[in-house]
Amino acid sequence: MTIWRTQTSVEQLQVHSQNTLADTVGIRVTEIGPDFLRASMPVSSKTHQPMGVLHGGASVALAETVGSLAANLCVDPARYVCMGQEINANHLRPVQSGIVTATARPYHIGKRTHVWGIEIRDEQERLVCVSRLTMAVVDRPKDAP
Helix, strand or coil, rough: CCCCCCCCHHHHHHCCCCCHHHHCCCEEEEEEEECCCCEEECCCCCCCCCCEECCCHHHHHHHHHHHHHHCCCCCCCCEEEEEEEEEEEEEEECCEEEEEEEEEEEECCCCCCEEEEEECCCCCCCCCEEEEEEEEEEEECCCCC
């Protein structure tokens, strides 16, 4: 059984992310499962902090991107939009290069709030960061695209 109210594809989500922060840092949706959404991001000078490892803010951007996309797939897009309300992250392991992959799964999908857990792992499947994202479910503004 799937949690998704809106059916989409990896390709459609990539088009939706064009010309955004996600596109700028190379975040790519890679998989839509029955109860999870997965995206990856390259670790390079674009996403490094001055010490040459993955910037915590880049990890948070990846977590919020995958969690936000997932939340918006769980609501009626004609009526609602999900907006980030709070995010936290624990950075557990430095990464210098390669690809990191984030998997978002819901803890709670309510009428007005969602809470998502996001795990970010390196190419060896080692846990790099854990994040919790709270999304507000708000009425879609009449002039929203």
